[in-house]
Amino acid sequence: MTLRSHEPIIAIATAPGRGGIGVVRISGGNLEPLLARLFKAPLTPRHAHYLPFNDEDGKAMDAGIALFFKGPQSYTGEDVLELQGHGGPAVLRRVLERCIEAGKELGLRHAEPGEFTQRAFLNERLDLAQAEAVADLIDASSEAAARSAMASLSGAFSARVNALSERIVRLRMLVEATLDFPEEEIDFLEKYQARSALEEIQGDLAALTAQARQGMILREGLHVVLAGQPNVGKSSLLNALAGDDIAIVTPVAGTTRDKVIQQIHIQGVPLHIVDTAGLRDTDDTVESIGIARTWAEIEKASVIIHLQDARAQTDELDTAITRRLPARTPVLEVFNKIDLLDAAQQAKFLAGTPREPAAATGAASGATSGKVDAHAQTGLALGISAKTGAGLDILRQKLLDIAGWSPSAESPWLARERHLHALNSAGEHLALAAEHASQNDRVLDLFAEELRLAHEDLCAITGQFTGDDLLGEIFSSFCIGK
Numbered sequence: 001m002t003l004r005s006h007e008p009i010i011a012i013a014t015a016p017g018r019g020g021i022g023v024v025r026i027s028g029g030n031l032e033p034l035l036a037r038l039f040k041a042p043l044t045p046r047h048a049h050y051l052p053f054n055d056e057d058g059k060a061m062d063a064g065i066a067l068f069f070k071g072p073q074s075y076t077g078e079d080v081l082e083l084q085g086h087g088g089p090a091v092l093r094r095v096l097e098r099c100i101e102a103g104k105e106l107g108l109r110h111a112e113p114g115e116f117t118q119r120a121f122l123n124e125r126l127d128l129a130q131a132e133a134v135a136d137l138i139d140a141s142s143e144a145a146a147r148s149a150m151a152s153l154s155g156a157f158s159a160r161v162n163a164l165s166e167r168i169v170r171l172r173m174l175v176e177a178t179l180d181f182p183e184e185e186i187d188f189l190e191k192y193q194a195r196s197a198l199e200e201i202q203g204d205l206a207a208l209t210a211q212a213r214q215g216m217i218l219r220e221g222l223h224v225v226l227a228g229q230p231n232v233g234k235s236s237l238l239n240a241l242a243g244d245d246i247a248i249v250t251p252v253a254g255t256t257r258d259k260v261i262q263q264i265h266i267q268g269v270p271l272h273i274v275d276t277a278g279l280r281d282t283d284d285t286v287e288s289i290g291i292a293r294t295w296a297e298i299e300k301a302s303v304i305i306h307l308q309d310a311r312a313q314t315d316e317l318d319t320a321i322t323r324r325l326p327a328r329t330p331v332l333e334v335f336n337k338i339d340l341l342d343a344a345q346q347a348k349f350l351a352g353t354p355r356e357p358a359a360a361t362g363a364a365s366g367a368t369s370g371k372v373d374a375h376a377q378t379g380l381a382l383g384i385s386a387k388t389g390a391g392l393d394i395l396r397q398k399l400l401d402i403a404g405w406s407p408s409a410e411s412p413w414l415a416r417e418r419h420l421h422a423l424n425s426a427g428e429h430l431a432l433a434a435e436h437a438s439q440n441d442r443v444l445d446l447f448a449e450e451l452r453l454a455h456e457d458l459c460a461i462t463g464q465f466t467g468d469d470l471l472g473e474i475f476s477s478f479c480i481g482k
C-alpha cells in the first residue's frame with residue numbers, strides 16, 4: 001500500500017445524503033494540471049475562490065468555493081483541492097465524475113477509506129496514534145470521548161510516548177557503548193545509575209499505561225450484561241439507566257428481533273448493554289441467531305448485572321443463570337423493586353447489606369462456589385428500584401468503578417487496545433531488563449536487548465517501523481474521504 005501513493009485520489013468527504021454543503025476532496029503529488037483543466041484562472045493557494053463548477057461543455061453544474069492547498073502545506077502533505085458545493089448526492093456525484101474525467105491522464109481515482117489520512121501519515125504530517133485519533137474523533141459517541149480524541153489528535157499522547165521512548169534509547173545507548181568495553185561492564189550500572197534511571201522509566205510507563213486504560217474505556221466502552229429471570233425488571237432497568245441520555249438507546253444494527261444491545265452513557269463512558277431477554281431455548285432460526293449473538297456479547301462482558309426481584313428467594317433458575325455466565329467476569333448482584341419492600345428492608349438494601357438469607361448461599365453447591373467468590377470480589381448486593389430510581393446512582397458508580405474508570409484522573413487521550421497492548425508489552429520488557437540488571441552475574445547484553453524491545457513496542461504506537469498489514473487494517477476502518 002505504501003508506494004503507489006502518488007496517484008491522485010478523490011472522494012466526497014461529507015456524509016452521504018442531503019446537506020447544506022457537500023465537499024469533494026482531491027489529493028495528489030501535483031494537481032496543477034488538473035486545476036488548469038477545471039478552472040479558467042489559476043487558484044491562489046489557501047484562498048477561497050467562489051466559482052462555477054463547470055462541466056466538460058463549460059456549463060455550470062454547481063457554484064461554490066474552491067480551496068487549493070499546495071503540498072506540503074496541506075492535510076495530506078500533497079497538493080489538495082477541496083470543492084465545496086451544494087450538499088446533494090446528485091450534484092456532488094456530477095462534480096466528482098467531472099473531476100475524474102478531467103484527471104484521467106493524471107490517473108485520478110476514487111480514494112479508499114482513510115486514504116487521505118494514510119497519506120498524511122506516510123508524509124509525516126501525523127503519526128499513527130494521531131491518525132487513529134482522526135477516526136476516533138469522527139466516531140466519538142460522547143463529548144468526553146470527542147475531547148479525548150482531540151487530545152490524542154493534537155499529539156498529547158504521542159508526546160508522552162515519544163518522551164519515554166527517548167529515555168529508553170538514551171539508556172540503551174549507554175549500555176551499548178559499554179558493551180564495547182567489557183572491562184567497564186561491572187561499573188556501568190553504578191556509574192550511570194542505570195538502575196534508578198530504569199526504575200523511573202518504569203514508573204512513568206506505568207502511569208502512562210493507567211491513563212491509556214482510561215482512554216481505552218472511553219473509546220471502546222464497557223460491555224455490560226443484564227442477566228436475570230423474566231419480569232425481574234431488566235428492560236425497566238435499561239430504560240432507567242438510559243434516563244435522560246438523549247443520544248442513546250440506539251439499537252445496534254441487525255435483524256429487528258435482534259435488539260439485544262443498546263448503548264448508553266454514564267459520565268461520558270459508553271456502555272454497551274446486552275439484555276439477555278433472548279436467552280431462551282428456541283426452535284425459531286431468526287431468534288436463535290439473536291441468541292448466539294447474545295452469548296457472543298456475554299463472552300465480551302466487562303461486568304455482569306445479575307438482576308433479581310428483591311422480594312423473591314434466590315432459586316435454582318438464578319443459580320443456573322449464574323453458572324452459565326463466564327467465571328472470569330465480575331458479577332454485580334442487584335435486587336430490583338425495593339420500592340415494594342417496607343422501609344426498614346429498603347434502607348438495608350440501599351446500604352448495600354445483602355438481604356437475608358444471604359443471596360450467595362441458598363442452593364449454592366460446590367459447583368457454584370467459583371461464582372460465589374466472584375461475587376465476593378465485587379462485594380456487592382445492591383438494592384435498587386428501576387421504578388423510583390432508588391439506588392441507581394450507586395449502581396452507575398459501581399459499574400464505572402469495576403471497570404476501573406476514574407473520572408478524576410487527568411483527562412486522558414483516547415487509546416486503543418493496540419496501544420494498551422504495546423504499553424503492557426513494553427512494561428514487561430522493562431521488568432525483564434530490571435531483572436537482568438539486578439543479577440549478580442550482570443548480563444548487559446540481555447539488559448540492552450530488553451530495552452530495545454521495549455523501545456520497539458513504543459514505536460509501534462506512533463507508527464515508526466509499522467508493518468503494511470497493520471497500516472492497512474487501521475486505515476481501512478476509516479470512512480471514505482477522510
Ligand code: GDP
Nearest residue numbers: 229230231232233234235236336337385386387
Ligand atoms: P424483564 O422481563 O426482566 O425485562 O422485566 P420488565 O422490565 O419487563 O419488568 C417486569 C415488570 O416489573 C413490569 O411490569 C415492570 O413495570 C415491573 N417493574 C420493573 N421494575 C420495577 C420496580 O423497580 N418496581 C416495581 N414496583 N415494579 C417494577
Ligand code: ZN
Nearest residue numbers: 234235236277
Ligand atoms: Zn425485558
